[in-house]
Amino acid sequence: xxxxxxxxxxxxxxxxxxxxxxxxxxxxxxxxxxxxxxxxxxxxxxxxxxxxxxxxxxxxxxxxxxxxxxxxxxxxxxxxxxxxxxxxxxxxxxxxxxxxxxxxxxxxxxxxxxxxxxxxxxxxxxxxxxxxxxxxxxxxxxxxxxxxxxxxxxxxxxxxxxxxxxxxxxxxxxxxxxxxxxxxxxxxxxxxxxxxxxxxxxxxxxxxxxxxxxxxxxxxxxxxxxxxxxxxxxxxxxxxxxxxxxxxxxxxxxxxxxxxxxxxxxxxxxxxxxxxxxxxxxxxxxxxxxxxxxxxxxxxxxxxxxxxxxxxxxxxxxxxxxxxxxxxxxxxxxxxxxxxxxxx
Numbered sequence: 001x002x003x004x005x006x007x008x009x010x011x012x013x014x015x016x017x018x019x020x021x022x023x024x025x026x027x028x029x030x031x032x033x034x035x036x037x038x039x040x041x042x043x044x045x046x047x048x049x050x051x052x053x054x055x056x057x058x059x060x061x062x063x064x065x066x067x068x069x070x071x072x073x074x075x076x077x078x079x080x081x082x083x084x085x086x087x088x089x090x091x092x093x094x095x096x097x098x099x100x101x102x103x104x105x106x107x108x109x110x111x112x113x114x115x116x117x118x119x120x121x122x123x124x125x126x127x128x129x130x131x132x133x134x135x136x137x138x139x140x141x142x143x144x145x146x147x148x149x150x151x152x153x154x155x156x157x158x159x160x161x162x163x164x165x166x167x168x169x170x171x172x173x174x175x176x177x178x179x180x181x182x183x184x185x186x187x188x189x190x191x192x193x194x195x196x197x198x199x200x201x202x203x204x205x206x207x208x209x210x211x212x213x214x215x216x217x218x219x220x221x222x223x224x225x226x227x228x229x230x231x232x233x234x235x236x237x238x239x240x241x242x243x244x245x246x247x248x249x250x251x252x253x254x255x256x257x258x259x260x261x262x263x264x265x266x267x268x269x270x271x272x273x274x275x276x277x278x279x280x281x282x283x284x285x286x287x288x289x290x291x292x293x294x295x296x297x298x299x300x301x302x303x304x305x306x307x308x309x310x311x312x313x314x315x316x317x318x319x320x321x322x323x324x325x326x327x328x329x330x331x332x333x334x335x336x337x338x339x340x341x342x343x344x
Contacts, residue, residue, distance in 0.1 A: 083112030139307020147244035155221030157236035169227025241298035263294035
């Protein structure tokens with residue numbers, strides 16, 4: 001199939017485009033949220049950058065939507081309406097924001113476009129109304145067992161920790177810095193030590209590294225800390241587990257399902273998390289053993305093959321869904337206001 005999708009969520013897209021189809025990614029000269037294209041990623045040749053303004057509408061077999069605004073953009077650019085005369089599915093990456101749990105999903109109460117949640121918690125948390133929903137859990141391209149744990153330090157991966165604050169558990173970092181020095185990877189980590197009051201000797205902001213460099217450097221840390229309060233799951237956690245790292249995880253959203261206790265610790269008790277982190281830093285052999293358990297669990301549940309198989313099944317079903325003509329369902333078109341919703 002020839003599948004149109006925007007490059008919105010880099011890590012998820014990295015797994016999705018390694019499937020068995022042809023992937024069409026809109027690109028604009030200025031890049032940005034609506035024209036990132038491949039963005040220099042080392043992806044298969046089956047991933048093609050396209051100019052949406054000149055793309056042949058008949059060249060698209062299905063569209064994978066990730067922002068509500070994309071529905072109007074596809075209809076405007078291709079003259080085909082997702083869910084009506086173009087097979088479409090919507091991927092929900094995010095937990096709901098606002099008056100949880102009473103938040104209707106943007107595609108709630110319609111039956112034209114199935115909603116795919118990336119975690120079971122997401123499906124539970126959103127009010128999907130009568131919309132058809134399913135869950136396809138994350139898949140991770142295996143980076144290999146790179147863990148050395150040679151540094152008695154704690155690794156953290158988080159984007160924009162200063163701006164996002166309590167959502168990403170930034171307020172918890174000073175306590176972890178009291179256990180061991182922190183290496184913090186991700187976008188816009190500059191100024192994090194000053195913003196949190198952590199002494200610069202206890203926190204190193206590593207910035208946004210290339211994936212292979214991130215994996216190599218993160219795997220040198222003794223353990224991985226995942227302090228996120230409100231996120232779907234966090235692919236960095238699954239990547240750390242694939243690397244063979246023991247993990248110290250706040251028991252929020254999907255994390256208790258994703259992480260077995262033998263992989264480290266999953267708890268809402270911050271004191272327990274700190275004790276476990278200290279123990280792992282002080283005991284390299286226990287850290288190594290728990291990291292092996294983390295890797296085994298991640299390969300079993302979040303392997304790339306299982307992810308691709310589930311998507312192949314859904315796309316086949318999507319392609320076989322009965323099509324409705326525009327005239328037949330004109331009053332049921334799904335149109336949403338123009339705008340931009342950030343994927344976090």
